Amino acid sequence: MKASKEEFLRVLEQNQGIIFKICNSYCADSEDRKDLAQDIIVQLWKSFASYDPQYKITTWLYRIALNVAISSSRKTSTRNKYSANIDQSFLTLINEENTDLSEELELLQRFIQKLDDLSRALLLLWLDENSYEEIAAILNISKSNVGTKLGRIKNQLKKQFEDADS
Amino acid sequence: MELDDLKNLWREQEKQLQENWALNFELLRTLNLDKAKSRLKSLARVAMTTLIFYIAAALYFIYFTIEYGTELHFALAGGVLSVWAITIAAGAMQQLGSISAIDYSEPIPILQRKLELLKIIVLRYIRIGAWIIPFYFSFIIVGFKSLFGVDILSVGDSTWLMVQAGITLAFIPLTIWIYRKLSPKNIDAAWMQKVLKGNGSQITDSLIFLKDIERFEMS
Numbered sequence: 001m002k003a004s005k006e007e008f009l010r011v012l013e014q015n016q017g018i019i020f021k022i023c024n025s026y027c028a029d030s031e032d033r034k035d036l037a038q039d040i041i042v043q044l045w046k047s048f049a050s051y052d053p054q055y056k057i058t059t060w061l062y063r064i065a066l067n068v069a070i071s072s073s074r075k076t077s078t079r080n081k082y083s084a085n086i087d088q089s090f091l092t093l094i095n096e097e098n099t100d101l102s103e104e105l106e107l108l109q110r111f112i113q114k115l116d117d118l119s120r121a122l123l124l125l126w127l128d129e130n131s132y133e134e135i136a137a138i139l140n141i142s143k144s145n146v147g148t149k150l151g152r153i154k155n156q157l158k159k160q161f162e163d164a165d166s
Numbered sequence: 167m168e169l170d171d172l173k174n175l176w177r178e179q180e181k182q183l184q185e186n187w188a189l190n191f192e193l194l195r196t197l198n199l200d201k202a203k204s205r206l207k208s209l210a211r212v213a214m215t216t217l218i219f220y221i222a223a224a225l226y227f228i229y230f231t232i233e234y235g236t237e238l239h240f241a242l243a244g245g246v247l248s249v250w251a252i253t254i255a256a257g258a259m260q261q262l263g264s265i266s267a268i269d270y271s272e273p274i275p276i277l278q279r280k281l282e283l284l285k286i287i288v289l290r291y292i293r294i295g296a297w298i299i300p301f302y303f304s305f306i307i308v309g310f311k312s313l314f315g316v317d318i319l320s321v322g323d324s325t326w327l328m329v330q331a332g333i334t335l336a337f338i339p340l341t342i343w344i345y346r347k348l349s350p351k352n353i354d355a356a357w358m359q360k361v362l363k364g365n366g367s368q369i370t371d372s373l374i375f376l377k378d379i380e381r382f383e384m385s
Contacts, residue, residue, distance in 0.1 A: 140273030
């Protein structure tokens with residue numbers, strides 16, 4: 001079945017925030033974020049025709065975006081060898097990035113950057129208010145396992161914030 | 167700070183991101199997305215290069231076997247090298263098939279495991295490649311005949327030929343040992359890390375990541 005590009009762009013427009021957050025969490029600099037956004041969008045488009053409506057569109061989108069982000073971050077050293085074949089970027093910086101983040105947000109970002117790829121995905125999904133059921137479907141682990149892992153990550157986070165306060 | 171306040175922080179960040187970044191929908195509307203390429207193709211490139219190289223090698227070895235097959239030692243040497251090259255080419259073809267079946271909408275650990283297993287295919291090639299060690303003399307026979315038109319078995323010194331036969335026999339247990347040792351199960355061994363270091367730390371990283379995935383799914 002030929003995918004409708006307009007339908008695809010509508011889905012993308014409604015969920016672009018997910019792409020921004022994933023790119024921001026898996027890439028340290030702006031150029032890498034643009035490259036990653038491009039890889040994610042191309043992959044989303046390639047998979048759009050085979051989207052299975054039994055899953056929520058956001059579950060499908062998170063799976064693809066996180067899968068691409070993790071595979072890209074795992075070959076950072078070789079990424080630059082392959083220049084993108086599109087001159088313009090899909091992702092544009094419209095305002096100069098505000099680097100004055102609140103202390104807490106900075107602490108949270110530092111914590112996220114330190115996590116391994118899969119735990120980072122788990123925390124992102126929780127922060128984005130996905131249910132345990134959705135997180136389990138995206139990560140292919142049981143709901144109880146989601147709870148156990150999140151509990152551990154939250155404890156580490158709590159400790160980090162307490163250490164920062166003291 | 168309460169942990170649930172983190173979600174407020176996260177929303178604050180989302181707002182900032184939405185203010186600073188935008189997707190270029192004008193470009194997305196006009197561009198043919200089917201032709202847009204991402205950089206996720208490097209795995210296919212390695213498999214395709216391997217496939218082309220070993221198909222070419224297999225074709226030459228088959229030609230050699232047919233051309234000089236009237237003499238037993240040429241037929242055996244050419245035959246062994248043909249089988250070896252065809253085996254590696256078949257492995258590369260299978261890898262290309264697996265790459266084309268990759269579905270990024272699969273759950274994250276499942277897809278990541280498939281990708282990492284594809285990356286460590288080099289380890290499989292090294293293992294298959296090891297089978298050729300006891301047959302190294304086939305290369306010498308084929309090489310001398312192809313490059314210099316010389317039948318090394320008829321012109322070679324008999325002592326030297328006996329030494330080669332001894333080396334061939336000694337290589338059999340060595341090859342079995344190498345084949346068994348070069349298993350992904352031995353990734354944690356220090357010697358394995360040293361061996362793989364020369365073949366690119368990517369393999370070591372992949373094997374370690376596979377273990378991480380396993381741990382993530384289990385605990």
